[in-house]
Amino acid sequence: MRNTLWETIAPNLTLLVISLVTFGAIIYALFLIGSRASVRWQGWLRYGVFLGPALLLLLVGLIYPALRTIWMSFMDKRSENFVGFDNYIWAFTIPEIQIVLRNTIIWVILVPLLSTMIGLAIAYLTDRMKRAGIVKSLVFMPMAISFVGASVIWNFVYNYEPNANKPEIGLLNAINRGLGIDPQNFLLIPPWNTLFLIIVLVWIQTGFAMVILSAAMKNVPDEVVEAAMLDGASNWRRFTQVTLPMIRGTVVVVLTTITIGTLKVFDIVRTMTGGNFQTNVIANEMYAQSFRQLNYGQGSTLAVILFIGVIPIIWYNVRQLRLERTER
Amino acid sequence: MRHFVRRRTMLGVATFSVAALTLAGCAAADDAGDTATDTGADTDTAMAAGCEAFADYMGNEGETVEIYTTIIEPESTLFQESFVPFEDCTGITIEWNGDQAFEEQIAVRVAGGTAPDLAIFPQPGLLENFSADLVPASAELTASVDTNYTADWKNYGSVDGTLYAAPLGANVKSFVWYSPKTFADNGWAIPTTWEELLTLSDEIVAGDFDGNAWCAGIESGAATGWAATDWMEDLMLRFQDAETYDAWVDNSMPFNDPKVLEVLGEAGKILKNADYIGDVPAIATTSFSAGGAGVVDGSCAMHRQASFLGGILVGDYGATVVGPEETDVEGGISTFYFPGVSADQTPALGGGEFVGAFNDAPAVQAVQLYLTSPDWNNAKAALGGWFSPNLGLDTANVADPVNAVAVQILQNATTFRFDASDLMPGEVGAGSFWTEMTAWIAEDKADQAVLDAIQATWPAS
Numbered sequence: 140m141r142n143t144l145w146e147t148i149a150p151n152l153t154l155l156v157i158s159l160v161t162f163g164a165i166i167y168a169l170f171l172i173g174s175r176a177s178v179r180w181q182g183w184l185r186y187g188v189f190l191g192p193a194l195l196l197l198l199v200g201l202i203y204p205a206l207r208t209i210w211m212s213f214m215d216k217r218s219e220n221f222v223g224f225d226n227y228i229w230a231f232t233i234p235e236i237q238i239v240l241r242n243t244i245i246w247v248i249l250v251p252l253l254s255t256m257i258g259l260a261i262a263y264l265t266d267r268m269k270r271a272g273i274v275k276s277l278v279f280m281p282m283a284i285s286f287v288g289a290s291v292i293w294n295f296v297y298n299y300e301p302n303a304n305k306p307e308i309g310l311l312n313a314i315n316r317g318l319g320i321d322p323q324n325f326l327l328i329p330p331w332n333t334l335f336l337i338i339v340l341v342w343i344q345t346g347f348a349m350v351i352l353s354a355a356m357k358n359v360p361d362e363v364v365e366a367a368m369l370d371g372a373s374n375w376r377r378f379t380q381v382t383l384p385m386i387r388g389t390v391v392v393v394l395t396t397i398t399i400g401t402l403k404v405f406d407i408v409r410t411m412t413g414g415n416f417q418t419n420v421i422a423n424e425m426y427a428q429s430f431r432q433l434n435y436g437q438g439s440t441l442a443v444i445l446f447i448g449v450i451p452i453i454w455y456n457v458r459q460l461r462l463e464r465t466e467r
Numbered sequence: 468m469r470h471f472v473r474r475r476t477m478l479g480v481a482t483f484s485v486a487a488l489t490l491a492g493c494a495a496a497d498d499a500g501d502t503a504t505d506t507g508a509d510t511d512t513a514m515a516a517g518c519e520a521f522a523d524y525m526g527n528e529g530e531t532v533e534i535y536t537t538i539i540e541p542e543s544t545l546f547q548e549s550f551v552p553f554e555d556c557t558g559i560t561i562e563w564n565g566d567q568a569f570e571e572q573i574a575v576r577v578a579g580g581t582a583p584d585l586a587i588f589p590q591p592g593l594l595e596n597f598s599a600d601l602v603p604a605s606a607e608l609t610a611s612v613d614t615n616y617t618a619d620w621k622n623y624g625s626v627d628g629t630l631y632a633a634p635l636g637a638n639v640k641s642f643v644w645y646s647p648k649t650f651a652d653n654g655w656a657i658p659t660t661w662e663e664l665l666t667l668s669d670e671i672v673a674g675d676f677d678g679n680a681w682c683a684g685i686e687s688g689a690a691t692g693w694a695a696t697d698w699m700e701d702l703m704l705r706f707q708d709a710e711t712y713d714a715w716v717d718n719s720m721p722f723n724d725p726k727v728l729e730v731l732g733e734a735g736k737i738l739k740n741a742d743y744i745g746d747v748p749a750i751a752t753t754s755f756s757a758g759g760a761g762v763v764d765g766s767c768a769m770h771r772q773a774s775f776l777g778g779i780l781v782g783d784y785g786a787t788v789v790g791p792e793e794t795d796v797e798g799g800i801s802t803f804y805f806p807g808v809s810a811d812q813t814p815a816l817g818g819g820e821f822v823g824a825f826n827d828a829p830a831v832q833a834v835q836l837y838l839t840s841p842d843w844n845n846a847k848a849a850l851g852g853w854f855s856p857n858l859g860l861d862t863a864n865v866a867d868p869v870n871a872v873a874v875q876i877l878q879n880a881t882t883f884r885f886d887a888s889d890l891m892p893g894e895v896g897a898g899s900f901w902t903e904m905t906a907w908i909a910e911d912k913a914d915q916a917v918l919d920a921i922q923a924t925w926p927a928s
Contacts, residue, residue: 235902299749301746304677324752327751327909329910409689413689413691414689414902415691415692415909416751416909417910430571430572431570431571431898432893432894433596434893
């Protein structure tokens with residue numbers, strides 16, 4: 140009645156063998172053509188073989204969807220009629236969407252700054268410490284937790300029990316209650332609730348910032364630091380005027396990486412508040428518009444706004460990398 | 468206990484029929500192919516004992532049918548249990564795929580070419596979006612729906628006159644949950660009008676009952692707010708007439724009309740009254756299932772929610788569903804009808820699910836057809852916590868007293884209207900109506916501002 144194990148495996152195995160043989164044949168054919176071709180053709184062939192597949196995947200997986208999204212942002216909700224800039228006017232005039240844009244800006248400013256600053260501090264403080272590994276592992280661990288997992292954990296931290304006769308299961312409110320302070324419904328008080336959500340992402344990203352910055356600090360030559368010490372520079376001056384300038388490039392990379400990650404934040408908001416209570420951000424609203432309300436036009440518009448928001452950051456990042464390369 | 472015993476016997480039947488089927492298996496499989504015209508006679512002889520009822524669905528052995536749905540644990544377990552005899556007799560495996568993100572993911576799956584075989588749509592409004600991809604009902608299915616359901620229900624499963632989806636379960640929303648013991652201990656009477664309901668609430672607040680008059684919860688993940696829209700709809704049916712309700716649903720009366728404002732004001736008399744409900748904004752962070760728990764543990768007296776809540780309170784909060792006269796059961800819960808403006812006004816608000824097929828394979832059609840049969844509906848209802856609008860459903864099989872009442876309400880209601888948010892366009896019914904009602908409660912957004920914001924999102928076309 141049911142398929143045996145072999146009956147299930149056999150078709151897949153056959154497919155595997157066929158694809159392996161096909162792959163081998165193509166490679167063999169390429170080498171055959173390569174060995175017969177003239178030197179000039181060999182150059183072109185090299186570009187074709189190495190760039191071709193990557194270009195094709197980029198075209199299918201990135202460029203085409205990007206162009207299509209831009210096109211859809213000028214169409215109505217089922218992508219049937221051209222509506223001009225109506226969707227963009229909608230995005231910048233509806234009060235609910237203005238809150239979304241405002242929140243995204245708050246996220247993008249606060250998360251990279253806080254995570255990088257805290258990460259930098261921990262990296263510097265543990266730089267010459269004994270058993271720094273333990274501290275660093277602890278700080279890095281949240282990085283290994285998925286966003287949704289972290290959100291569920293923090294939901295329990297912020298949880299609020301309206302009925303005073305029932306046990307409080309929220310960590311912060313249990314502390315509040317223990318101290319005799321009125322429990323707060325943390326996720327309900329705008330604009331602070333956005334900050335409480337931001338703490339979750341900072342908690343996750345600090346470990347990332349710390350590890351990268353710590354590695355960069357290890358590359359700062361001891362002689363330079365020693366020279367500064369001999370010159371009588373205080374710890375603070377050694378940090379701000381020796382270490383920090385020497386790892387500046389890495390700091391920029393960390394900042395931009397986290398900024399781009401933050402622009403896309405979605406899981407945390409969706410899991411913890413569902414975008415309610417004025418905590419919504421672009422990525423969540425984009426998803427809700429496109430896939431819950433099937434309004435592809437407005438969803439795509441938000442995607443394009445997000446895309447335009449990322450461009451300056453990428454541009455700055457690339458410029459910074461170029462500068463660094465010329466310095467060396 | 469009752470459940471336990473039934474499960475044991477069910478298992479016995481199952482193992483028996485599996486054994487019988489493996490014996491008869493070869494013969495049945497041979498026959499299935501070449502007897503298209505006289506299937507009835509031939510398969511009957513080869514069929515295992517106890518499988519006669521499934522004659523119409525035979526000939527699809529070894530097929531797997533995926534059902535994609537919002538219904539998850541613990542409700543899904545009973546569904547799977549009800550499929551066991553069907554699966555054992557027909558050899559069709561039903562793969563139950565419950566996902567709370569159904570409303571979003573179904574669009575992704577259909578657009579991505581991985582549509583499920585069968586989808587249980589929790590909102591008839593969603594059907595319209597997928598009418599191009601759904602398989603129109605077969606003649607057999609249409610005939611079955613015609614016999615087993617009222618024209619209203621058939622109409623809800625149709626798009627532009629074509630039947631696409633068959634009704635599955637139903638729920639009735641116009642209920643207030645309460646504890647008969649608490650009511651009896653405090654000497655409260657069941658209110659029969661809206662005024663009496665408010666008077667009773669005042670009385671509860673003024674008395675020495677250690678808890679709130681009402682509790683509520685509208686948190687539901689990405690769907691937060693729907694429970695508050697039910698309040699609006701129930702009151703809309705009471706304070707306005709059915710025609711106004713329909714006009715409200717299709718926006719021929721704008722959402723920010725003074726009539727709607729009046730209704731929202733009435734809802735606010737309870738939902739936004741801190742005397743009745745305690746911490747009002749906390750409603751928005753209390754899950755809809757936990758919202759009713761207060762009735763069980765005595766921290767509140769009343770909770771307005773649809774009939775499905777009974778299953779959750781029993782499963783997760785240790786409640787027992789009792790009749791209104793059983794006033795001595797600790798943790799016993801029951802319901803009374805959410806009263807109308809006057810005692811003789813008894814409209815009913817309800818909802819239901821619809822099973823649509825994205826695949827016209829015979830096995831898929833067989834499962835879809837089976838789900839409309841009175842046999843299955845009675846068997847499923849007998850497992851508890853569930854009922855359907857199926858006309859073949861015998862109230863004797865609905866053990867749960869609340870559900871038995873709901874079936875009667877469905878059959879007797881003078882005015883029956885479907886959940887409005889399920890019928891409104893997605894932008895409103897699954898979007899701004901939810902989020903704005905949430906803002907109304909959580910952020911104390913003003914009545915008029917809430918209605919204006921919802922009206923602003925109503926699609927132009």
